[in-house]
Amino acid sequence: MAGFDLLSDQGLRLDGRRSNELRKIQCKLGVFSQPDGSSYLEQGNTKVLAAVYGPHEIRGSRAKRLLDQVLVNCQYSMATFSTGERKRRPRGDRKSQEMSSHLRQTFEAAIKTELYPRSQIDIFVEVLQADGGNYSACVNAATLALVDAGIPLHEYVTSCTTVLAPPPATSWDDEKLEEGEIALVDASHREETSGSPTLTVAALADSGRLVLCQVGQRLHLDRMNRALERALQGCKDVRDVLDEAVRDHLANCGISEAASS
């Protein structure tokens, strides 16, 4: 097991959060002029940019064209300076390819794909600083960018990474000790790399439906339900933050356009 405890005796995490607390999310829509939709999202120290182009004509080979739905093309890229050790390749390595395909699968479920047959939507995400929950931050940023681009979604798709930490050795609460592992919502890099099981969930938050769920490490079946519940609650909390940002953006961009015209 890891050399340090993920939870203190008081039930606080390394960065002082409680187990069900998210990191501070700061986000902004419409940050760039070139893409059709763009967003910047900070989740604690994880900083992500997302840009959406489309829907537009299929680029490249016509063979990729789908007759009944839009083609969703995602690219996940990590800046070489985003991690502690310099990354050799910003994209194209196996991890990035996996991330790209996970993003595509997630957004194919969230976008109303049937509305744009024979077209293509590009979603590009760039991680500028990585501090855990990279996939989650990318999903959340890309959702905002899609909203900014005006692409119809079924509902917000949000994501949350959860780590199951062993309970502190000397717990202040005996009941908690019996419950076993404690789910830590919105894990940071140190929590992710501690060797404990990780559960990544992307969900349509309003209806509570799962879109993508990935478990790393061995996890006892008994723990699964509770961890999933916590992760879903995390997704709903993220959704509330994103919703507020969208409403705020819409209220303000209406004012600035009215003032300039």
Add this chain to the structure above:
Amino acid sequence: MALQYKTIHPVKYLRDFLAHNVRPDGRGLLKFRPMALNVRSISSADGSALVKIGNTSVICGIKAELATPKAEEPDRGFIVPNVELSPLSSSKFRPGPPSEEAQVASQFVFDVILNSGCIDTKCLCIVPDKLAWVLYCDLVCLNYDGSVLDACILALMAALNTVSLPEVEYDHEKSTTTVKTERVPLKILSMPVSTTHAIFDDEVLLADPTCEEEDLASGTITVVVSEGKLCSVWKPGGSPLTESQMDGCVDRAKNRVSSVLDLINTALKSSS
């Protein structure tokens, strides 16, 4: 109506504006766009800066690594600039290996570092023939709206100014290295400043062009000035320039230096 006109006759649209000595974004022909600079924005990098020139945004992150110097230059470290024009920044760029434009830009940035002598690579050497620093300077274009080279040079210089390297001890007998916690700021010897002009219709010069203007222009010229001296002039083909036009470009590049340096100094002061 204006939007349709612009789409159907982009060149005529621009020409109509220029006939009245004004550009589509409301600037005069030789006016620059406002700039914004934020330094130390990425804490995982050893030095970083985010630059906005109008809508063009470039972020620079610098990572330092240890390596062995080259055999022919045993007392020098390395600087490796890399410009990335990702498909995120504009619909012009496609996913895949770096485009020709990105590779040319990387080489341009490297040449500017070399010509201006802004960093003495001998300072990056720790133990001759054994140990030296490599500074990987990655410049990622986040929004491509013209004059990207200007933004790249500005981001690079601002980021280099924030770099501090840890002290390293080398044990000759055991050939082991120990990295200490004390950090020493990097010595910057000069501050090159780049200025781009676009040439439209073979005669009109536009300072600090946007992406639209660059696309319609018959050529561009980038002048880099360092410490009041010319350090690089780059004019990749296009329509020819007269000597007086060229002088004008160089003069405006020289005049711009003080405002750019002020911006860098203010940003550095406010972040430390």
